[in-house]
Amino acid sequence: MVTQAVENGESHEGAGNDMSGLRDQQKKKRREAILAVSARLFGKQGYAATSMEEIAAAAELSVGTLYNYFKSKGDITLALYRADLEMVRKASEAVILEPSVDPVKAIIKLMEADLNTTPDYLDGNAWQELLVAAFTSPSSSMAVEWEGGDLMRVDLFGRLLGALQERGHIGKQADIRSAAEVLGALSLTYFMHWLVNLKAGRIDQDSCPIAGPTKRMLTRQVKQLVAGLV
Template identity: 25%
Template structure:
């Protein structure tokens, strides 16, 4: 019975998140009403408030759902990344970028970022920050794997460099969501160019050996 209740609760939560995402995209975050979200999710307004205190918490929960899926997809790349450092980094980061608009619009991302900065003490804001830390750790893990294979310099601080790479990709993503005209293709080209610079600084001896012919242009 407890298992059934847990599944029902998870199903209601998923319906609320999906209904909210649909309405946020269709009407905009500000115009979407909690009553309409509850109606579309087929739950009462009272039930909605059992899950979320306000629309801001709901939006950050939608971001969390997005990032959890990104992290899961990213894990599949950690076990066997390409030997070329630039290709490995760009492939992982494209997983992050290409998934970013599955549930969220640029407006939704901007609003979520604003809420997390204005109200950092809430559980959903803290979870938002924790997910960023997990993404950063995933980049560091990729670099450690490459380091063990000799593709990255042995004297490099993989954890620190992973944080630097993540901070850069995160800043580029902020620029992307602020610019309505910028496309994901534009963003991916930009990060590939910058990753090539990073790779040139940290690559070990085996990275050059593993680079496929014509790889310089493959990132674009």
């Protein structure tokens, strides 16, 4: 009888864990659906013109349910940015852990991992609206987070340069921090250049920030920078 009770208890506990896991998966899928819908609406009609009610309707949710996930459009914007940042960090880790022996190639690869990696639902139009929202939203936390080092990936460039320095691929006396800041600013410049070209219709939505002539120009610039680090 005791054994049977234990077995029944384990069975109930296992079923409870399965149900909890299923609920977590459902919440994750619903959250991702909200982000995808929000990005589409922001890109199509603008951040300011999009209401929480419209987002809820497009996601086939009640407004109350939407507010259970996000308290404001600002919270949604931060979540979109953080989703992109998480993907970038995962792609960047592989580059940093096993960098090319050629510093130029390693730096270019990290920039590609940054600028060419983004969730499918974040196209150029959505990114433009997210940038606008970051610096016009009443939420001060948005501007603080977007203006921080993460926006320019200075920490990632610093880690890569540190790894290259440890392996003897750049000079021991090289100013890693300053070089990382310059690379971060350069990376952000290419990102903004991509957005401007999208807005002007010179490139299409499927284009990557780092590709073709853009990559050749970036390689030339990075070579010049690396020459000062060896």
